[in-house]
Amino acid sequence: MSDRPAGNLYQPDLVVVEAVTDETPDTRTYRLRFRDPDRAAAFSFRAGQFGEYSVFGAGESTFCIASPPTRTGYFECTVKAAGKVTGGLRQADVGDLLGFRGPYGNAFPVEEWEGRDLVLIAGGIGLAPVRCVIWTVLDRRERYGNVTIVYGARSVADLVYKRELDEWAARDDVRLVVTVDPGGETSDWGGEVGYVTPVVERTAPRAEAAVAVLCGPPVVVKLTLPVLAGLGFADEAVYTTLENRMKCGVGKCGRCNIGSVYVCKDGPVFTAAQLKALPQDY
Amino acid sequence: MSEPRRVLLLTHDDLAGLIEELAAAGAPAVAPAWAGGAGRAAGALAAPRETEYRTVTGAAELACGERLPRLSLKSLFLPATEVLFSWRRTAGDVELTPAPTDLPARVVLGARPCDAAALPIVDRVMDWDHADELWSARRAATTVFSLACGVEDDSCFCSAVFLDPASDRGADGRLTPVEGGYLVETFSDKGDAFVAAHGGAFGDLPAGAAGGEPLAQAAAFRAAAGERVAANLRLDHERVRDWLEHHFDDPFWATLGPRCNGCGVCSSVCPTCHCFDIVDEPDSVGHGVRRRNWDTCQACVFTLHASGHNPRADQNARYRQRVEHKFLTYPTRFGDVLCTGCGRCSRACPTGQDLTEILADIDGRARGELP
Numbered sequence: 001m002s003d004r005p006a007g008n009l010y011q012p013d014l015v016v017v018e019a020v021t022d023e024t025p026d027t028r029t030y031r032l033r034f035r036d037p038d039r040a041a042a043f044s045f046r047a048g049q050f051g052e053y054s055v056f057g058a059g060e061s062t063f064c065i066a067s068p069p070t071r072t073g074y075f076e077c078t079v080k081a082a083g084k085v086t087g088g089l090r091q092a093d094v095g096d097l098l099g100f101r102g103p104y105g106n107a108f109p110v111e112e113w114e115g116r117d118l119v120l121i122a123g124g125i126g127l128a129p130v131r132c133v134i135w136t137v138l139d140r141r142e143r144y145g146n147v148t149i150v151y152g153a154r155s156v157a158d159l160v161y162k163r164e165l166d167e168w169a170a171r172d173d174v175r176l177v178v179t180v181d182p183g184g185e186t187s188d189w190g191g192e193v194g195y196v197t198p199v200v201e202r203t204a205p206r207a208e209a210a211v212a213v214l215c216g217p218p219v220v221v222k223l224t225l226p227v228l229a230g231l232g233f234a235d236e237a238v239y240t241t242l243e244n245r246m247k248c249g250v251g252k253c254g255r256c257n258i259g260s261v262y263v264c265k266d267g268p269v270f271t272a273a274q275l276k277a278l279p280q281d282y
Numbered sequence: 283m284s285e286p287r288r289v290l291l292l293t294h295d296d297l298a299g300l301i302e303e304l305a306a307a308g309a310p311a312v313a314p315a316w317a318g319g320a321g322r323a324a325g326a327l328a329a330p331r332e333t334e335y336r337t338v339t340g341a342a343e344l345a346c347g348e349r350l351p352r353l354s355l356k357s358l359f360l361p362a363t364e365v366l367f368s369w370r371r372t373a374g375d376v377e378l379t380p381a382p383t384d385l386p387a388r389v390v391l392g393a394r395p396c397d398a399a400a401l402p403i404v405d406r407v408m409d410w411d412h413a414d415e416l417w418s419a420r421r422a423a424t425t426v427f428s429l430a431c432g433v434e435d436d437s438c439f440c441s442a443v444f445l446d447p448a449s450d451r452g453a454d455g456r457l458t459p460v461e462g463g464y465l466v467e468t469f470s471d472k473g474d475a476f477v478a479a480h481g482g483a484f485g486d487l488p489a490g491a492a493g494g495e496p497l498a499q500a501a502a503f504r505a506a507a508g509e510r511v512a513a514n515l516r517l518d519h520e521r522v523r524d525w526l527e528h529h530f531d532d533p534f535w536a537t538l539g540p541r542c543n544g545c546g547v548c549s550s551v552c553p554t555c556h557c558f559d560i561v562d563e564p565d566s567v568g569h570g571v572r573r574r575n576w577d578t579c580q581a582c583v584f585t586l587h588a589s590g591h592n593p594r595a596d597q598n599a600r601y602r603q604r605v606e607h608k609f610l611t612y613p614t615r616f617g618d619v620l621c622t623g624c625g626r627c628s629r630a631c632p633t634g635q636d637l638t639e640i641l642a643d644i645d646g647r648a649r650g651e652l653p
Contacts, residue, residue, distance in 0.1 A: 007380040008415040010366040010560065010572065014376055056369040056376055057570055059562040082588040097376045218591055244593065245585050247560045250412045253577070254557030255584060257607065258593075259530070260614040265411070279530040281603075282593045 012099030051102025058088025123216025155184030437625030546578030
C-alpha cells in the first residue's frame with residue numbers, strides 16, 4: 001500500500017477520536033478521523049470492509065467499519081466492551097489518538113443490488129455492518145426498490161443506534177421492524193417481542209427480485225438462513241458477514257481460515273451459497 | 283533439482299577458517315551447533331547433547347551432520363517474539379517507531395534441507411498481497427547454504443512432501459559431505475556472491491578424472507539418504523487432499539483429539555507453522571511495544587470469540603485444523619504442502635502424536651483400505 005507512512009504492515013495509522021456516542025451501557029460508537037490529512041484524503045472503503053483498531057497499551061482488535069462510504073471525512077466503529085482491547089477503547093475520549101489499519105477484506109456488492117428490493121436483518125451488535133449498508137443505500141435511496149429492516153436485540157436497553165432507529169422509523173420509504181427477546185421488553189415498548197428468526201418469518205418480506213443481508217451472532221445467522229430460504233430467497237441472494245477472530249487482517253496470522261477460505265481475504269462478506277460450501281468451522 | 287551454478291570444494295580446515303574469518307569480521311555465521319555453547323565439556327551430562335542453530339565463532343562449536351536441531355531455522359526469520367513497533371505517548375501525541383528493516387547481511391552454513399525448503403513455502407504467505415516487511419528483510423539479508431542430510435530417523439518424510447534429503451529448495455548453496463570436507467554447489471546470485479567474497483576458503487575441483495571423485499562421493503551420499511527416507515512414508519497428495527476435503531466430519535478426527543494436550547509444541551518446532559498473535563506490552567506508563575509472538579492453532583483460545591463462541595470447540599477440531607491447513611488449505615491456496623517432512627512434530631510431541639502415522643492412516647482411508 002503506497003499511501004502508508006514509513007513503517008511496516010502492522011504499524012497503524014494514527015486516528016483522532018472525534019466523537020463518542022453511548023449506544024447502550026456497554027456499547028459505544030467512535031467517530032474517527034485520520035490525523036494525517038493526506039492519509040484522510042486518500043482513504044476510501046467499501047460497505048462491509050473491516051479494520052484493525054488499536055489502543056496503544058491494550059492492543060488491537062478487528063471491527064467492521066460501521067459508517068457508510070457515502071459519508072466521507074470520518075469513519076465509525078461500534079464496539080461492545082468485552083475484553084482487553086474493547087475495555088481499553090472504553091477509556092478513549094474525544095481528542096485521543098488510536099491506531100487503525102485498513103480497510104481490509106471484501107465488501108457487499110451494493111452496486112449490483114441497484115434496482116432490487118433489500119431486506120436488511122441484524123441481531124445485536126450485528127447491526128454495525130448492516131448500518132453501513134443501510135446508510136449506503138439510504139444515501140442513494142432512489143437506486144433501490146423497497147427497503148425492509150429487521151433488527152433484534154436482547155432487550156430494549158441493548159438496542160444500538162437508537163436515534164437512527166427513530167429516523168428510519170419516521171421515513172415512509174423504509175419498513176422498520178424492531179424486536180427484543182422475550183423478557184427484554186419494557187412496559188412502554190411499542191415494537192415486536194420475539195427472537196429475530198421468527199420475526200423475520202412473520203415479517204415475510206417479498207423474496208422476488210430481492211436481496212437479503214443478515215448479520216448477527218453465529219446462532220442467529222445459522223437459524224435465520226433456512227427461514228430466508230423458506231421465504232424463497234435464493235442462497236446467492238442472501239449475504240452475511242463472518243466474524244472469525246483475526247489478528248493481522250491480511251492473510252498471514254493463520255487464525256481466521258475456514259477450510260481454504262480466509263475470512264480476512266475472501267470475506268468478511270459471504271453469500272449463503274458460499275457458506276454452504278464451507279465446512280462448519282465458524 | 284536445479285543445476286548448480288558453481289561447484290567447489292570446502293575442506294574441514296577451510297570451513298574452520300571461514301567460520302573464524304566471518305566471526306572476526308563481526309558477521310559470524312549461523313550454523314547447527316552444540317546447544318549450551320562451546321564451554322560445556324563433552325560428557326559433562328549423561329543426556330545426549332542437543333543442537334541448535336546459532337551464531338558460531340569456531341569450528342569446535344559446529345554440529346554439522348549431528349542431531350537435528352530441536353528448533354527449525356524459522357526463528358531466524360520469524361522470531362518466537364519480536365517487536366513490530368514501539369509507541370510513546372507525549373502531550374497530545376503518540377510517536378510510533380517501526381522495527382528496523384535495514385539488517386546486516388548474514389549467512390547460514392549447514393541448514394537442513396527441510397529447514398531451507400520451508401522458507402520459500404512460508405514466503406508465499408508472507409508475500410500474499412501485502413508484503414510482511416520484517417520477514418522479507420530477514421530473507422533478503424540472509425544467504426542460506428544447506429547441508430545434504432543423512433536422514434535423522436524414522437520420523438523423517440521429506441521425500442513424501444515433494445523434497446529429498448539433499449533438496450536445494452530455498453537454498454542459495456548446498457554442502458554435501460565428501461572425503462576431507464564438503465562439495466559446495468551454488469544455486470543463486472546470493473550463493474555465488476558469498477563464495478566469491480570468501481574465495482580463499484573454497485577450492486576448485488581437481489582437474490581431470492580426480493575431479494569426478496568428490497562428485498561421485500556426493501552423489502552416493504545423496505542417493506543413500508534418498509533411499510533411506512523413501513522407506514518412511516509415501517503419499518498420494520491428490521488423494522489425501524480429496525479425502526480431507528470430503529471428510530471434515532469424519533469420526534477419524536475424534537481419535538486424534540484425545541491424544542493431544544493442545545500444548546502446541548508441534549507448531550513451535552515446525553519450520554512451516556507461521557501463525558502468530560499480536561499483543562501490546564507496555565514498558566511503563568506512556569510507552570511500550572507491540573509484539574508479534576508465535577501462536578498455535580492447537581490452543582483453545584486461538585479462535586475464541588469475545589462472545590464466548592468458539593468455532594473450534596474441542597481438540598479434535600484443532601488437530602484437524604493442523605492437518606488440514608498443511609495438507610488441504612495451503613495446497614489449495616498456494617500449491618504443494620505446508621510441510622517439509624522434518625518430523626520434528628512427531629519427535630517433540632509429549633503424547634506420541636505421530637504425523638507420519640496420521641498421514642499414512644489418512645492415505646489408507648483415501649485408498650479405501652481403512653474403514
